[in-house]
Each structure stands twice: as C-alpha cells, then as structure tokens.
Amino acid sequence: MSSGHVQKIKQLPWVLWIRQVQGIILFELRRSLTLRRSPFVYLLALAPLALLSLRLFFPTEQEILDGIGGINVMFAIIFRAFYLRLAVFFGCVGVFMRLFRGDVLEKTLHYYFLTSVRREILVVGKYISGVLLNFIIFGGSVAVAFFLLYLPSGWVTVEEFVFKGPGMGHLFSYVGVTFLACIGYGAVFLLMGLFFRNPIVPASVILGWEYINFLLPPYLKKISVIYYLESLCPVPIPSGPVTILAEPAPFWLAVPGLLGLTLVVLVIAGLKIRQMEISYGEE
Amino acid sequence: MESREIRFENVSKFDGEVLGINRVSLAIRPGITGLVGPNGSGKTTLMNLMTGLLRPTRGKVSVLGLSPYDPEHLFRNVGYCTQFDAFPRGTTGFHFIQSFLRIHGFTGAEATRLTEEALIRVKLTEAADRKIAAYSKGMRQRIKLAQAIAHNPGILILDEPLNGLDPMARAEVIALFRELSADGKHVIISSHILHEVDMISDQVIMINGGYVVAEGEIQDVRSEMPEHPIQVLIRCSDPGRLASRLFQMDHVVEAKIQADQKGLLIRTRDADQFYLRLNEAILETGQDIEAVAPADEDVHSVYQYLIGSNGGSTS
Numbered sequence: 001m002s003s004g005h006v007q008k009i010k011q012l013p014w015v016l017w018i019r020q021v022q023g024i025i026l027f028e029l030r031r032s033l034t035l036r037r038s039p040f041v042y043l044l045a046l047a048p049l050a051l052l053s054l055r056l057f058f059p060t061e062q063e064i065l066d067g068i069g070g071i072n073v074m075f076a077i078i079f080r081a082f083y084l085r086l087a088v089f090f091g092c093v094g095v096f097m098r099l100f101r102g103d104v105l106e107k108t109l110h111y112y113f114l115t116s117v118r119r120e121i122l123v124v125g126k127y128i129s130g131v132l133l134n135f136i137i138f139g140g141s142v143a144v145a146f147f148l149l150y151l152p153s154g155w156v157t158v159e160e161f162v163f164k165g166p167g168m169g170h171l172f173s174y175v176g177v178t179f180l181a182c183i184g185y186g187a188v189f190l191l192m193g194l195f196f197r198n199p200i201v202p203a204s205v206i207l208g209w210e211y212i213n214f215l216l217p218p219y220l221k222k223i224s225v226i227y228y229l230e231s232l233c234p235v236p237i238p239s240g241p242v243t244i245l246a247e248p249a250p251f252w253l254a255v256p257g258l259l260g261l262t263l264v265v266l267v268i269a270g271l272k273i274r275q276m277e278i279s280y281g282e283e
Numbered sequence: 284m285e286s287r288e289i290r291f292e293n294v295s296k297f298d299g300e301v302l303g304i305n306r307v308s309l310a311i312r313p314g315i316t317g318l319v320g321p322n323g324s325g326k327t328t329l330m331n332l333m334t335g336l337l338r339p340t341r342g343k344v345s346v347l348g349l350s351p352y353d354p355e356h357l358f359r360n361v362g363y364c365t366q367f368d369a370f371p372r373g374t375t376g377f378h379f380i381q382s383f384l385r386i387h388g389f390t391g392a393e394a395t396r397l398t399e400e401a402l403i404r405v406k407l408t409e410a411a412d413r414k415i416a417a418y419s420k421g422m423r424q425r426i427k428l429a430q431a432i433a434h435n436p437g438i439l440i441l442d443e444p445l446n447g448l449d450p451m452a453r454a455e456v457i458a459l460f461r462e463l464s465a466d467g468k469h470v471i472i473s474s475h476i477l478h479e480v481d482m483i484s485d486q487v488i489m490i491n492g493g494y495v496v497a498e499g500e501i502q503d504v505r506s507e508m509p510e511h512p513i514q515v516l517i518r519c520s521d522p523g524r525l526a527s528r529l530f531q532m533d534h535v536v537e538a539k540i541q542a543d544q545k546g547l548l549i550r551t552r553d554a555d556q557f558y559l560r561l562n563e564a565i566l567e568t569g570q571d572i573e574a575v576a577p578a579d580e581d582v583h584s585v586y587q588y589l590i591g592s593n594g595g596s597t598s
Contacts, residue, residue, distance in 0.1 A: 019385070019389075023382065024386055026382070027383075027385070027386065031372070031373065031374075106371070106372065107367050108370065110365055111371070112386065113335070113336060114358060114365075115383055116356070116357070116358035116387050117354060117355065117358075117386055117387065117388070118354060119354065125386075274352070275338070277337050277338060278331065279298070279337070280367065
C-alpha cells in the first residue's frame, strides 16, 4: 500500500465511526438481551445444559469405563452435532436474519437511516452486536456444557484433565470455534435477511447444504462454513460408513478463510443496504 | 458557494407502475414551508426523497448542496419526524432519544445533555422514564418530534406533526416551529389542516396527484390565478352606498352585502387598482371603516381553487 493510501486511511473519521458502532452495539444488545426478543435462542442454549445436568446424578457405567477418552469423543459429537449444526446455526438464523428484517417488520428501521451514520457502519454495528449476543449465549453454553460433561468423572479427573492436561486447550478451541461459527453463519444470515423476506427458505437450503457436507466430494466440502469449523475442532470423531473423507483445512487456511468469507459477505451486505429504501407498506 | 436551498430537479418517483411524484422541480428556501395536498398526493414521497429514504426514478435531489444518500453528512443537519407511529420495543422516551444520539456519534455525556434539552422543548420530561408503549398518541408525536430536533438540525422535516396533539400542545408546537424558523432554519411541514398551515407557513407547496400545482408565498400564488377574482372583505357603516360606488370600477365583478348589513364582500380582477382607488371611494361615501382584509388569500381558498376539494379537515 502506498504512503498516499495510508495517509488517506488515517484521515478517515475512525473515532466517529467507532463511537457510532459502540452506540449501535449498546442499543442492539439492550434490545436483544431481553428474553422476550430472543426466547428461542436462550432455549437452544439452555436445553443441552438441562440434559447434561441430569448426568451429574445418573452417570452411565459405560461412560465410566470409557474414561476421559470416551468423554472427549462424546463432547466432540455433542459439539459438532448439536452446537455447530443446530444451536449456533439456528441461533444465527434467529438473531441475524432479524437484524434488519426485524426492524422492517417493526417499522423502526427508518430511525437508523435518519441518523448521521453511514449505512455500511450500520451493517458493521448490527453485525458485531449479533456476533456478541450469540457468542455470549452459545459460548457460555459450550463452556458450561464442557464442565457438566466431565464433572461426573470426579473432581480429581477434571483437575488432572482440564487444569493439568490438555482439557483447557480443548475448551478454548471449542469456545473459539463457537465464536468463528457465530462470525461465519452470522454474516451469511445477515445477508440473507437483506435479500429474503421469509427466512425459512434460505435457512433450509443452507441447513441442507451444511448437513450433507459429509457426503460431498472434497472440493464441494470447502464451499461451506461447517467444513472449516470442523477442521478446527480439537478432537476428531469417528466417521460414518458413507462419509467421503477429505483432509481437514489447516488452521492457517480455516481461520483466514472464514474471516475472508465473512468480509466478502459484509461488503455485499453494505452495498445492498446503501440502495435500500423504506417502504414498510409492502411488508 | 454553499446552497441554502433544498432542490428538486425534474424528479420523478414511480413504485412499479404507481406514480409517487412526477417531474417535480422545486427550490425550497429557509423559513417555514407548508406542504399541502390530499391523501396520496405525494407529500410523504417528497419528504422521503429529501431524506434518502426513497431514491428517485429520475432527476436529482440535493439538500443544502448535499446528496440525500450521504447520511453521514446530511443528517448532521437534518431531522425528520416521519408519520410512522412505531418505536423500538421496550424503550423509554429518554433511552430512545439518547440511544439514537449515540448512534449519531455523540458521546454519552453529550447525548444525555441533548436528550434532556429536547425533552424540555417538547415538555415531556416527566414521562421520559416511562416506556413509549404506554404513551398517548400526542406523547408519541412529541417524542418523535424531540428525536428529530435533539441534534439541533438546521433543517426540520415534519410529516403531519400536529396529528394527535390537543389544542394546547398544538399551540406550543407551532410556537416551537416559529422559534426554529426565526433561528434561520428550514422547517418543512406537511399537513391536512389548512388553516394551521396558513397560520404558520411562510411559503407553501401544493401537490396533487404527484404533481406540484403551486409553490411560493401564498399571496404570490393567489395573484397568479386571474381566472379567480380576488375577494376583499370590507367591514363598514354603509355597505350599500359603498357597493354602488365600487361598482363603477370596471375591474369589480361582484359585490355582496353581508347579512348583518355591516360588511361588503367585493370580487375584483385587479387587486392593485382596487386598493389604490378604495380610499377615494371610502372618503366619497363617508364610511366608518372597521376592517379591510383579503378574503381568499389563504391556503384554504387557493387549495380549493387549484385542487378543488375541501381541504379543511383531517383525514
């Protein structure tokens, strides 16, 4: 980048933009954190915790025999099958598709459009608020579920595995993957919310694509969010008989790949929102 | 040189096959501008085009030289109180205004101060901490107004701002508009209530079926309608004698004595000539004059001449 470009970027009103983004995040979080606006998201996050809490009282013999290795695989399966493919996915559908569509339905989007904020900044602010909301809810749920799963093995085992062994690293990886899932799915569904009035159709198509990922040839697997997320999970899970195997994406490709995809999607969302008109009568 | 006008240059807006406005060219100067026309005539479309909520199908709009599609610069100087009667759920009046000031980019302390000032201006401080969902129609109207003026814009665009207000609140809000206009600001008001537009507007824009049918100061608009003779009401001691004297002027086409025998309604094709020679007629006929006033140089009359329907009531 030439020094002229650097100078130009430095002259941009970053301080104002950051303040505006903060303002949007504060307002959105305050609206969204209420149970009334997102009950379904809270239900998705709390359901596995309720089920795993039961295990504290009724541990199965098989799990005790399998030891830490078995529990590691069990959590990996729960994380991939429930959190990634179901909870975070539908949490992002619920939160991100509502970011703009919800305001259109409530006839309140014009308040944002009538402030001295660039519409692209509005996209960024709303997107970050959605990522934070989903990450707080699902990242917290993943962390609690992790401990709930290991606790029935006894505190000594937990201490050995989590605090002296690789457990803490696993936990950080799972929470990190949850964060990336919120980022990736969030961007996709924010964009879908700008193009589609009804979220069911695009959500079903994307859900179907992500679900059949294990059946897809390696080159098609790479056109999905789940491929990169699963590549980052710390514990591999046994593959089924019909799974088409593909090399997992290395860390250096998975993380920048997801972030790059997110950036592209947000740029498209920014361009779309710039052209958007307010005509609530048609909704 | 920085423009002080809101300009529409041959602007059309179609929504599919439906006409919003058609080939509108306007230059709105500072002061209070009344935007009048029947329902569906294009008033809100015009306001939405000024504020970038809609994009024109053809033509160009500029606001003080700025594009309506540059919100970062435009809305530092523009406040728009729309007709939409919806608010973000669960917010209080205070939180609603303060939150959008923060989104404008004000710091927390600035936003709080400006919110308090705006609430004082619309007399809503006591209800500030109550949820907007519990507000009456008039209070909701005032909180929208507070939100539009909170960042001290130079241009205030108000779509039916008097709807839902009781007479006392109307008077207070009209006084506020006058105050803002006296500060050199643009205040653009759409309303169905013509006598209120008449009371407060420095200039009017009349719109019908998507076309601007008249614009300017109401007297100027009225004088451009030679097919409708000007009406002048004279309250005097002997209207019969004055009527016969005035009928000698060839531009006077009608004289009606009022039922109480204390007034005379004259219709003339040349108001300037009429006023020049009126004093002479009064002296000749020895009248005691109580009042001389134009009877149809108001928005209501012009509206009726141009648009044809009765625009005196809300709908």
